[in-house]
Amino acid sequence: MIKRAWTEWRSGYMGRLLTESFFAQGPLYAVAIVAMIAVAATTAGSAFMMEYIVDAMTSPEMREWAAVIALGVVLLFLTKALASYIQSIYLARAGNRIIAMQQDRVYRKLLRHGISFFAQNESSDLLMRTTQGAQAARNLINVVVTGFVRDALTLVGLVIVMVYQQPVLSIMFFAVGPVALLGVRHLLKSVRAIMQQEFKSLAEIIRVLQETSAGIKIIKVFSLEDRMITRMETAILKVEERSNDIARLQSIASPLMEFLAGLAVAGVLVVSTLGIAGTEQPTAGQLMSFITALLMAYEPAKRLSKMRVQIEAAMVGVGMLFGLLDQEDTMQESPEAHDLLNGPGEIGLRNVTFGYHGSIPVIENMNVTFEAGKTTALVGQSGGGKSTIFGLIMRFYDPDEGSVEIDGQNLQDASFSSLRKKISYVGQDTFLFSTSVMENLRCSSPDATDEEVIEAAKAAYAHDFICDFPNGYDTQVGENGTFLSGGQKQRIAIARAILRNAEILLLDEATSALDAESEALVKEALDRLTANITVIVIAHRLSTVLEADKIVVVQDGAIIEEGNLDELMQAEGQFRKLFDQQFRKSKPKSLAEISDQS
Template identity: 40%
Template sequence: MEIFKRFFEFYKPHKRLFFFDLICATWVAAVDLSFPQLLYYSTHVLFVQGKSDIFRGCVLIAAIMIVLYAIRYYCQHYITTWGHIMGARMESEMRKQLFEKYQALSFSYYDRNNTGIMMSKLVSDLFDISELAHHGPENVFLAVMELTGAFVLMGIINVYLAAILFVIMCMMLFFGIKQNRKMKAIFLDNRKKIADVNSSLQDSLAGIRVVKSFGNEKIEHEKFQYSNNEFLHSKTESYMAMGRFVAGGGVFVGLSYMAVLSVGGYFIGQNMLQPTDLAVFALYIGIFLNPINMLVNFTEQFQKGYTGFCRFVEIMDTPVTIKNKADAQDIGIAKGDIDYKHVFFHYEKEQKVLEDIDFHVDAGKTIALVGPSGGGKTTICSLLPRFYDVTKGSVCIDGKDVRDITLESLRRNIGIVQQDVYMFNGTIKSNIAYGKPDASFEEIMEAAKRANIHDFIMTLPDKYDSLVGERGTRLSGGQKQRISIARVFLKNPRILILDEATSALDNESERYIKEALELLAKDRTTIVVAHRLSTIQNADEILVIRHHNITERGNHDALIKQDGLYARYYRMQFHKQTVK
């Protein structure tokens, strides 16, 4: 019931549309039920009168039916048009809420979930929910109205025959509920399988260059075909269940006709029923087919929409672990002092990643983190902008715990340049402006100049309006890196995080980027993660992170004298010695 309550909450902004939709549905049902009654009236009253009275009566009935069906036309038009618009508006609101939820979820959620599955929930699930939102209440309402009205009117004609038909319909309802329970699990499996298909497709297309470089198209085809076949099997099961449901419904409709013909014939023989009344009963059985078909369609729509909404609710109920405290404060423009105070961190149900990390960085100074991969260097950086929260201890900026600072003001003061640069599908100008969306073109161009990318941009046919391609495919690694640096120049933060910003670049690109980074880091508090020790020799302090802790610390000269891991790394890079 909680799920239904939350579902109907989305009707509140559209309650006028919804209630008028039901009013129109009532009229449609009433008109559909009127024809057998007009026939009943004609055979019992009108057709036993004189010729002139019959003619006038037929003209009157024709006029009444024209009016009824004219109004029915507009009611049906409203149901089809505005009913769908209402469903689309509800779908749009759900999509908005779901997208905002995705934006609010922490990195830990994305560590555990697949992008393709999340997209499936955002697109296909919500489409089915929209169809249920529009057709569900309307179809059930129409079906109940027509079935109830038909039974009442048949009861007026002959209560015994109506009672027999009612028993048959109850049997059909019991059959439908039983089949419905089986279909619920099948449609939920449909949702999971199509999400797996989307996941496989997204993964293969995103890595298409890797696929082709290894010549593994066949492997990707097999992976996709597996998930595709699983979905086909699930859909086959759902259609088998639907087939049993529809075929079973047809049997009960046949039983209804058989009961009317056989029992009605017996009642005619006993003078308990007029032959013309039997014809009216037969018409009402025909009317049953429309609401039965509605219920059949509703059953499929309900299962798809219900399972989709359950998945929607599951996402919406996922706790947002990284959020503002009620009393969080805007830090304004930070000075830039940083403190990691006895920080411990581990991911959910995993071993510790960081143990007792403790260090201080004065505003405007540079600290470097080095060490073997997997030691926790990037995690240390991720704790500062609260991509994750510490398990124990605290991370502070200007003496304030980052958890007591609003996320917007915290991240406004931090700029990040990473090894893996993400380019949005658009122009170079829009990608640079991502650092400051309201920046003028002059500001964008100045940021590009400071990032050593302006001259290259001016060689392009469309200059700053040149498209970068999906994920920046039209640019080299060094060009993308310099655009990401221009973003940070435009943002102008007080604190800078450089996470392997010069890795895997050619010497010329590294030279350009190194110059840009040196200019960028000037007068900013900077945390550098690097494997190339040449880029950090001038750091004010270097921390060696190994076994999830700080094992060495000091400036370059001090660490060389200690002759520890840092010194061995240095000799390996500059004297070609092997680290033992």
């Protein structure tokens, strides 16, 4: 029975937090706990010393001990001051380490997830769980440690002083505690629900800020300022209301304890002065020591009475934290994963069927080969599955059926690191980190020299405009490259991919943000640099893929045509229809005719 209860406690949030975080910071908490014991002992000692202080002031035979008593008081309070300082410092260090450790765990957990996880979870929710959850973990441990060590020991020490000085009068104090605990217990029912609502409102505030930052152009164009202000005001008001509710619940315990303390002190004075209940008339020092201990006992008693409320409030954030940590990784590396063997870089989809989140298949029973060292273009209407093919090749997702292979090796059996090394990617939605141009370029190849980075930038025709920046390659690009134009961002992304020098290059509308002249220059550079590597290109502008070694037409998750330009033009199929839609004025039948017209 005891073993089962221990197992259940350890598997709960409180048990896990204490075993994973508290014991991990054992040395720091050990020092803090020793300091707390000293604080508790000196607090009880200061109440006990009141007997000697008052007697030395009122009794002639005790006056000769006044200097010794005074020195003892100084040493007592000096010890308490030093212990309080040490307690605060080491509690803060341990708490800060717990926050750092939990946030690091959560971030590592997030990076282990696949793309689908981030598609299903809003960034504001993840941010709340990471920041507020880690803070709640720290607060919960601090409440437990300070409550069960400092406050509990302080209360016990003061009670001992009270019982020693006036055992009969102490009974009145003991009658007050259960009444206060019954009042606090009633509060706990509301705390958890209120805290859950407060976290949701905080997440909404973060969400509005993120959407404002990312969508400020749309907000301005469509005059959505008033709508966004209304959303923010609503979220802020809800947080304010929940915070007020929590403050009210946490504050009820203090007035309750104050009122009961007043009743107890009044009763003690009546009983002690009138000699009721057979009590002997105490000395002035004994009575002062007892009353001092009684009054001092109510502070730790109040904190202990509110501790349950604080624990319930913190448990909501801790539950959010562990809820995130406990989620199964949406993309896992096989336990027997091995590095991909070197090969020419042929990519194949074999009987692949895939649907996002188990829904209707986006790709169904697809078979296609992307030849090594050749350039293959994927064309077709939007929503046909072209970008999904890229996601499967980069193993952002695993197929529901079939396999994706590189040089005949199933990607589900390969290590993530070896797969990533083989692939470089440029997407239509260019992402840049909020750092310098140099660091954004070098992130694809951390060991690259400055000269190699500059050569890649030159190859992508980005070097000249980078040099025109005030700080050249050290220029900060802003959040997601906000200080750069769309074309500049895309050329930096292309240079980054070139610097990677991978065996496989995936280009998803990689030149869509470039003007015709820049596109021609970058295309020339890519043609030169992608010789003898496997390139797959997604493009809606057919003029950008006409020189591909093979063109694959994707429609409704299936390959409906494939071949070179001349073959597809002669076939009079879907590719020819797409071609005619984009080149309405003339209908050339071969690459030579297209070149002549251009």
